[in-house]
Amino acid sequence: MTDSLSIAQNIEDIRRRIHAAAERSGRPASSITLIAVSKTFSADHVRAALAAGQVDFGENKVQEGLGKAAEIAADGSPQPRWHLIGHLQSNKAKKAAAVFSAIHSVDSVDLVRRIDAAAAAAGTAPDLLIQADLAGESTKFGANPSGIPAIVQSALDCRAARLRGLMVVPPWSDNPEDVRPWFRRLRELRDGLVAAGTPASSLAELSMGMSHDFEAAIEEGSTMVRVGTAIFGKRPKPPGV
Numbered sequence: 001m002t003d004s005l006s007i008a009q010n011i012e013d014i015r016r017r018i019h020a021a022a023e024r025s026g027r028p029a030s031s032i033t034l035i036a037v038s039k040t041f042s043a044d045h046v047r048a049a050l051a052a053g054q055v056d057f058g059e060n061k062v063q064e065g066l067g068k069a070a071e072i073a074a075d076g077s078p079q080p081r082w083h084l085i086g087h088l089q090s091n092k093a094k095k096a097a098a099v100f101s102a103i104h105s106v107d108s109v110d111l112v113r114r115i116d117a118a119a120a121a122a123g124t125a126p127d128l129l130i131q132a133d134l135a136g137e138s139t140k141f142g143a144n145p146s147g148i149p150a151i152v153q154s155a156l157d158c159r160a161a162r163l164r165g166l167m168v169v170p171p172w173s174d175n176p177e178d179v180r181p182w183f184r185r186l187r188e189l190r191d192g193l194v195a196a197g198t199p200a201s202s203l204a205e206l207s208m209g210m211s212h213d214f215e216a217a218i219e220e221g222s223t224m225v226r227v228g229t230a231i232f233g234k235r236p237k238p239p240g241v
């Protein structure tokens with residue numbers, strides 16, 4: 001069952017909180033994109049959010065995203081902007097470049113080249129965000145900060161894809177104040193790259209903040225918050241977890 005009313009109300013509530021957090025950080029709310037993370041939820045959930053004026057949607061698996069995108073495409077307009085926020089295996093770069101408007105999980109030079117070649121062939125122009133593994137968590141995806149300048153350079157050399165910013169998934173804590181230093185660190189990493197010569201417009205976006213900590217992320221400079229649970233509710237746990 002999809003409760004369209006509560007999805008619409010949740011989106012309204014999140015937008016209000018984004019507005020307040022933007023005000024606290026001295027920025028217009030229009031500088032912050034709300035990405036509704038629809039992973040594990042159905043196309044009907046996406047339709048309910050679309051009907052409430054939501055445009056940007058996040059998926060963490062290429063195949064699941066492609067399936068939902070095809071279902072929604074059959075409806076006609078309005079159409080979502082799809083963001084890939086989960087790990088991208090290089091053998092799926094071609095599929096991802098065809099459908100996703102933005103790929104937040106870029107973490108190697110090889111992946112940049114594959115996405116760009118696929119985008120050029122498909123005639124698309126995906127936005128690229130480089131995922132930083134700031135905590136050095138071996139279980140997590142993302143690039144080590146020391147490897148990021150080389151990835152930035154390869155992304156600046158793209159013909160079709162466009163470098164837009166950085167993304168982080170910090171170590172889990174239910175307390176946003178524990179997570180805040182990681183948000184600050186991503187902003188500082190960006191500022192350092194810009195000071196070293198990367199065009200600021202290529203690193204304008206900071207994708208950081210989820211349901212429980214997006215307000216702290218905005219206060220630290222986030223321009224893209226990825227919110228799932230607070231919009232669609234608790235995700236069903238996969239079997240065996």
Ligand SMILES: *Cc1c(COP(=O)(O)O)cnc(C)c1O
Nearest residue numbers: 037060085210211226227228229
């Ligand atoms: C699932 C997911 C989110 C959304 O998390 P919620 O806590 O449900 O808001 C954000 N970012 C990434 C990378 C995710 O995988």
